[in-house]
Amino acid sequence: MSFPSRDDLIDFIYDEARMLDEGRFSEWLELWMPEGIYWMPLDYKQTDPDCVTSLLYEDQFMLRLRVERLNGARTFSQKPKSRCHHVIQRPFVDVMDAEANRYVTNTSMHYVETRLDDQFLLAITATHELCVEGGKIRIANKRVDLLNSDAAFGNIQLLP
């Protein structure tokens, strides 16, 4: 594939959500471009990722660390493991620029994470910057905005 269709992009977003829900995190890492950043702002409509605290602003080193940690023998907060569940609305394709190899989607989701007797729900908007590399759609950057980003949370351990 060199020029994805609108449906290809939308299917990609659904596939990614399913991958996370099924805990296929190593496979998920392979979706990323090497310079890709996963950003979850702390402030509602935050514009500065560097000099204001975020919940997550992670490069591939940190994401790999996250995934390997989930599988570690002494990862105490993952005994037992968390599970997650995405319910997603059909993504908007906001940018479809084949010439620049840049595609942007905007997806509303309900994200549920659970462990032991606790379960919580996050209403989120995910913005994916996508591109095509080696014939496959890849994630150039991903931004996840929580509707209640300024609320106090307990542990959020997996990746919305």
Add this chain to the structure above:
Amino acid sequence: MPAAKPAYTVDTVTDLVQPHQVHRDVYTDPDVFRLEMKHLFANAWVFVGHDSQTPNKGDYYTTQIGDQPVIQVRHTNGEICVLYNRCPHKGTKIAIDRTGNTGKFFRCPYHAWSFKTDGCLLAIPLKKGYEGTGLDKTENGQGMKAVGAVRNYRGFIFARLADEGISFEDYFGASLSSLDNMVDRSPAGRLEVAGPPLRYMHQCNWKMLVENQTDTCHPMVAHESSAGTAVKIFEDMDWPEDKPKPMAMEIIAPFMSPYEFFENMGIRTWPNGHGHTGVHHSIHSDYSAIPGYLEQMVEAYGEDKAKEILGENRHNTVYFPNIMIKGPIQQLRNFIPLGPDKTLVESYIYRLVDAPDQLLARTAMYNRLINAPTSMVGHDDLEMYERAQEGLAADGMEWVNVQRLYEEGEDFDHEAVENGTTERQMRNQFNAWVKFMSPQPATDKAEAAE
């Protein structure tokens, strides 16, 4: 049915602390929590906020001192006031948002009673209805109540709820050197808050969090999954030796330092429950230099003083009862007690005025890597606290041990420097906990008279 346990009182609650151990009820009992809120948090000096959160006249910020809702506000004379967030009429909270600007006066949204920004009553609609009723002779008729005492120390606002008690200087003493060092790291000698705090909810007692700040025997154990894995991945990466390490590695890898590192870093305790880790070195010692910063510092302070300021690498400084600061990275964590088993942690970062942004970027990174609800390091800490909160229900054993490097007859009224793995600072906190459960003799009469 066994007889119900009598409720603790100020007189009996102090029996829960012994030199080398504390009774589990200090972490779990609702009566103990109520006594802490009513007495300990009233008699101590408690952190409120930073003055840069309310830079302009009428700017306010709402928070809590213990369980007391308060407003930090910039009064029309430019000074910071701390008022109880309660209308003297029916009790309605005057300010409900976290920050805002109220102009020259507060106006209660319920019946429009209005107050100057130092709390004094300004006006009541249809005031003739109170003529001859004696309202002007009541406490309620005076306006919003201010806390007992407020001190702005180099931008950091502390308050004592009690009208009388220990003075700010006597309470903090030499421990202010950690705050000084944090502020001195700005070439302008000034900090500014940078963005909103991380807000992380913990289903555990607030003291577990405070104790953990000087617990140097847990990082290499509890954080092996994050810091240990980071070190392992990094080794696999064949990173060129001459290339600067990623900032994230500089921050996270030192958590895996061996026991010896933490033993040698040292712990200093000060009277009234304050203390810090990292007397000689710390996990912050080996951060890369940020280009241009040292030059700015030398220009501001001269070479000797600049090197002295930057040579301090204090790790965590606990200001009793419930905050921790990190001087080298301009960070403050506020452990706000919400219940015996519920604590809200707010983690703030500050900009060093006139210093390069890269320093603030590193601080912001530290905050999200370590203190966020999404932090891999935080996850394991919270797991430990919550397991402890649940484990303490076990009736088979009622006491919690704080005996590491304990010596009989410890004197907490004098500053001391000890092996960095001692639990002396935890004992110091409990010593202060007992002390401030009771009203302390007034030492700030002169200040109040000014």
